[in-house]
Amino acid sequence: MTVATTCPYCGVGCGVLARANADGSVYVEGDAQHHANHGRLCVKGSALGETVDLRGRLLHPMLRGPDGTLRRTSWDDALDRVAEGFRRVIDQHGPDAVAFYVSGQLLTEDYYVVNKLAKGYIGTANIDTNSRLCMSSAVAGHKRAFGEDVVPGCYDDLEQAELIVLVGSNTAWCHPIVYQRIAKAKEGANPPRMVVIDPRHTATCESADLHLPVKPGTDVWLFNGLLAFLFQHGAMDARFMEAHTEGFAQALAAAQKDAGDPAEVARICGVQQADLLNFYRWFARCRRTVTLFSQGVNQSSSGTDKVNSIINCHLLTGRIGKPGMGPFSLTGQPNAMGGREVGGLANMLAAHMELENPVHRQVVQSFWQSPRIAERPGLKAVDLFEAIGQGKVRALWIMATNPVVSLPDADRVKQALARCEWVVSSDIVAQTDTHAYAHALLPALGWGEKDGTVTNSERRISRQRAFLPAPGSARADWRVVCEVARRMGFAEGFEFDDAHAVFAEHARLTAYRNHEGREGDAPAAHRLLNLEGLAHLDRHAYDALQPVQWPVAANGEGEARLFASGSFSHPGGRARFIATPARMPRHAADRQYPLILNTGRVRDQWHSMTRTGKAPRLTGHVPEPFVDMHPHDALRCGVREGELARVLSRWGAMVARVKHSGGILAGTVFVPIHWNDQFASDARVGGVVNPVVDPVSGEPEFKHTPVSVEPFPVRWYGFALSREPLMPHGLSYWTSIQGDHFRRYEIAHRERPSECSAWARAWLGVTDPEADWLEYEDRSTGIYRAAHVIDDRIESCVFLSSRPDLPARHWLASLFVQERLADDDRMALLLGESGGPSAATGPTVCSCFGVGRDTICDAIRTHGLETPAQITSRLRAGGNCGSCVPELRQLIAEVRAEVNA
Ligand SMILES: Nc1nc2c(c(=O)[nH]1)N[C@H]1C(S)=C(S)[C@@H](COP(=O)(O)OP(=O)(O)OC[C@H]3O[C@@H](n4cnc5c(=O)[nH]c(N)nc54)[C@H](O)[C@@H]3O)O[C@H]1N2
Ligand SMILES: Nc1nc2c(c(=O)[nH]1)N[C@H]1C(S)=C(S)[C@@H](COP(=O)(O)OP(=O)(O)OC[C@H]3O[C@@H](n4cnc5c(=O)[nH]c(N)nc54)[C@H](O)[C@@H]3O)O[C@H]1N2
Ligand code: SF4
Ligand SMILES: [Mo]
DSSP states (O other), rough: OOEEEESSSSSSSOOOEEEEEESSOEEEEEEOOOOTTOOOOOOHHTTTGSSEEEEETSSSOOEEESSSSEEEEOHHHHHHHHHHHHHHHHHHHHHHGGEEEOOSOOOHEEEEEEHHHHHHHHOOEEEEEGGGGGHHHHHHHHHHHHSOOOOOOHHHHHHHSSSEESSSSHHHHHHHHHHHHHOOOOOOOOOOOOEEEESOOGGGGGGGSSSEEOOOOOHHHHHHHHHHHHHHHTOOOOOOOOEEEEEEHHHHHHHHHHHHHHHHHOOOOOOOOOHHHHHHHHHHHHHSSSEOOOOOHSSTHHHHHHHHHHHHHHHHHSSSSSSTOOEEEOOOOOHHHHHHHHTOOOTTSSSSSSSTHHHHHHHHHHHHOOOOOOOOOOOHHHHHHHHHHHHHHEEEEEEEHHHHHHHHSSHHHHHHHHHHHHEEEEEEEEEOOOOOGEEEEEEEEOOOOOOOOEEOOTTTTEEOOOOOOOTTTOOOOOHHHHHHHHTTOOOOOGOOSHHHHHHHHHHHHHHTTTTTTTTOOOOTTTOOOOOGGTTTHHHHHHHHHEEEESOTTTTTOOOOOOOOTTSSSSGGGGGEEOOOOOOOSSSSOOOOSEEEEEEOOOOTTOOTTTTGGGHHHSSSSOOSEEEEEEEHHHHHHHHTTTTTEEEEEEEEEOOEEEEEEEOOOOOEEEEHHHHHTTTBBSSGGGSSSSSOOOOOOOBBBOOOEEEEEEHHHHHSSEEEEEESSSOOSSSSSSEEEOOSSSSEEEEEEEEEOOSHHHHHHHHHHHHOOTSSSEEEETTTTTTTEEEEEEEEEEEEEEOOOOOOOOOOOOHHHHHHOOSSSOHHHHHHHHHHHOTTTTTTOOOOTTTTTEEHHHHHHHHHHHHHHHHHHHHHHHHHHTSOOOHHHHHHHHHHHHHHHHOOO
């Protein structure tokens, strides 16, 4: 049966139609009825079917025994032990000695019950989430400006805008369907202008009319400068400001102080003054302007000020809540928004009520009928792990997040967890870097198995529905929380039969005494988050729920845009300008650490790769961890493209392959966040990142750490492809990559094995002297090649060289899908090159059809192709999900430049 569900990756929140086929495969396609995507899916969404198999899944509860190993146990035992662990710590050290660290990848129902358990029953607000690392600056900025955490606009605004500004957002790779909507609008009758503000030249810049490569961390200058410019040029909406805002004088004074002179702003931001003024003029002129922002804004020691400096410009021009305009925070995770709605952050209560507000506390407690209510804010993520390290927090339940990978100063996180008395992790996979420190593992239902709701960037609540059976003894996270709550003696509050019952309670709380706890009697004196129209859904209606944007009125209608009437959630109903004095990032580059480390995402991987790392279709685009640097810096550091380098900071170090994308500013380097100890020897960038946080939101400064880069000396390079997993441990460098019918290992080592043959046989596990073993060695050039063949089918192969220039992996990979090796293939294996025409395809660009860079460039050259559509019609590349279209555009430009040169 085909079900309509929602993609579990990014906050675009695309609708997916999914079905389990009789042969065990899973079919997915975009849901044409879903408003977020109208039938489209990006490459990650399209590959969802390849990620739901049970390889690597955590299927049963596990407890760590006295000998330190994890052993399977029954749910009863595990739940008793988890409850006992928390109870013991609370009895001895009080409620604030326990904590929950949860995730924007939980469903709203999961989030609701765990927040209720912590704040209403245990009585601690020590529940924080990975959304602290992601959205908390946006939340704080919204609250300061609007009085409530509200994204005012909707995706339709993108199609109605005249100007789209993307700040600190690699939308093409991280919110691909939003990007495709913008790209499509740009091909329409009234194409919007598009400006990208990002220190890197990313795929997102391919459709941009203007790219401002700002110096990292300088956005507040840029937007303060814009505010001053708009004021100076009379571009404000005085009536709107007068009637609906306050605080302008202070904000303007701060802006003029730092950024009154565009020449000075251009200098500080490191951009051409003419470009800066173009942007300012376009902004001044285009009433229908949407400013989208993401982690280049939020993940900064001035993240909240960055957000407000953007919103200030929208308030000045009255561009908010109306079609085609508004500040637009792009949500990272699929349900970061839902988590914010239920209050799953250490400084919130529930249903957009405030922890510090005594009326709100009373409202929530009386609704819950709970024995207590947390009275003061709990610890935010970075502080929480600090407190764990100090022994102040002694029991921790981690849910759907991988803090050893994703927190800053992540080696300290390891130390903290190692000290913690009682660490529980609920996850869907058995092995993660975090699980090495857990005492109990609880198997959760994953996407396709679980059932509930999520809210996307435009406030749209959609159902995730199950279409797969629960594997092993995995259970829904909310159910596990309720079981533990019951065992801790809190039965009454957690008697839910199904996800629907949880959702209904959450919806009722949003509507409950909604007008209380706000000063004044203006129409704004209520919480906008109100799901009144969903509070009385029966089970059937919940199952049939169509995607709807909150607030949801009693008649079930949602609202596309908020604040259109100019009435905001602050007492008195006015929006607030916030004075945002510009500040440089906390740690500056110095002689020892002269480069600035920027971190972020690549197109085809999701965070710590527990799901996307399984899909061969997704691993070809960027197979290995890399450090992207400017050739000048590489020269200075003594490292070369394709070789390995160590990236070091005051906090830690990691190793990755040097890359010159051409899109990076001198003085900065970029490292992706995805690789960790499950996939590489030493590529966890979180260990290098400084633990600086924004003073208002507590969000870490992930985009700005001073580092140095140095060669990682090795004597030989190599790779292996093997049908069976190999153990690469012990090698100086390795990355493990899932291929189609094989695993690939990129390796390097300090010492060359004295006997390559013996070493290779041992590593590939070929002990039988009679085995069909092909090998070739050239000692003068340090080249060694070997392959193991079983029944004429390739089983594994290994290639070593003293230089990183090894044969193309793509044609070797193709041998693994063949049933029989031809004689030519045997010869080619030993020669290290394919005889056939399909030889070098280059790294994957189009993951859907597996089309490589070299193939595409050849076609562009040979056939004089000029548009992505022409490439698609020749090679199919770009014709499915469209995620690679920005890169196709880039390749066309590159080939053209090459031809013109
Ligand atoms: N493929 C993929 N997509 C994802 C995810 C994923 O893991 N993989 N994760 C999802 C999640 S949770 C999130 S939060 C989003 C993140 O989505 P994005 O925020 O778009 O992604 P990032 O790569 O973290 O960073 C965005 C950009 O900020 C830029 N930047 C760095 N410093 C500055 C600065 O000082 N000023 C400005 N203006 N820009 C700066 C970086 O160069 C980078 O290109 O992606 C979501 N989508
Ligand atoms: N250096 C640096 N660090 C960063 C960032 C950055 O830009 N730079 N970005 C930050 C941001 S924005 C984010 S959002 C974080 C993300 O960082 P994390 O949250 O640590 O990353 P994930 O790999 O998504 O972790 C999700 C975990 O939940 C598991 N899981 C999946 N589905 C379920 C489920 O239904 N139930 C349960 N219980 N578990 C499940 C997965 O297997 C995985 O182990 O990283 C942050 N860290
Ligand atoms: S844009 Fe891609 S990852 Fe994001 S929700 Fe849509 S299909 Fe999923
Ligand atoms: Mo995120």
